[in-house]
Amino acid sequence: MQISSRFSVAVHVLSLLALPEQEGVPLTSERMAGSVNTNPVVIRRILGQLKKAGLVEVRPASGGTFLTRQPANITLLEVYRAVEVVEEGQLFSVHDKPNPACLVGRHIQSALDDTLQRAQTALEQVLAHTTLQQVTTDIAAKALIS
Amino acid sequence: MQISSRFSVAVHVLSLLALPEQEGVPLTSERMAGSVNTNPVVIRRILGQLKKAGLVEVRPASGGTFLTRQPANITLLEVYRAVEVVEEGQLFSVHDKPNPACLVGRHIQSALDDTLQRAQTALEQVLAHTTLQQVTTDIAAKALIS
């Protein structure tokens, strides 16, 4: 099972917001959907989650959408958490209700838990150390080359 | 989206195989299912994947099931790969077909790819450094305490 593409879409949208806007062309959910190549409602749903997490401010009607912080101060981990791809600490699912009458069944959960938690944390630390700015800088750099 | 519980079930099953067997009570898929608390077919499906990965040997009929290696030489990463919870390098899914007419759309995939790959590798490295033996030792230790 893969981690939902909501995460990559969210980073895409935030990159659009971080990069300089074209003059006179407001960045609506419709236009963002055009860049991501999906439906505007999908974008609005994700913007709603980013807003709830305090990463963006969305003004209803024709008010526009803005980052609330500098791209350098937004980590991918925050984005990852914002779109709720996984419940905190629940990346791995462990079969619940193993047989307590069995030695292994009785202790497998706690025996696995520590390792799985560390694996998950290792992944999240990489995201925590990558900022939105790094992503947009990378995009800009690639744009210059090609 | 969570990683399938096939992984934790597989570790459970391998732990059963690694720990000393009760005399005269063969470890059938039926008994394993009893410990995991699921259906024997679910166990046989997972055993099939572990067999394909070369981690266990299953003798049809009443032949029994055995580890092909010492528990100290089986890493959780191998188990993780064996049950195919995720395609290699595909833990994160990235929206395909972003709009190439857009600066961000054109480069978001490659800009994200490096980071996501590193995050995934960080997770896998934790699994790579944990052996089946560590799990069974932990189970045995907990059994002594309680």
Place this chain on the structure above:
DNA sequence: AGCAGTGTAACTACAGTTGTTACAACCCGG
């Protein structure tokens, strides 16, 4: 040959994702 167990196909039920339509709520400009 009988039988206990494995291997596997087929089916159901369920949950989460993604895309879509529809529509109320909002607010700015004229």
Place this chain on the structure above:
DNA sequence: CCGGGTTGTAACAACTGTAGTTACACTGCT
């Protein structure tokens, strides 16, 4: 103060992957 473009959300469909179950052919020991 009203019209029009936009956001916020509910509702639904299609699809995918998981997990449980039944059924049955196959295997190999005794």
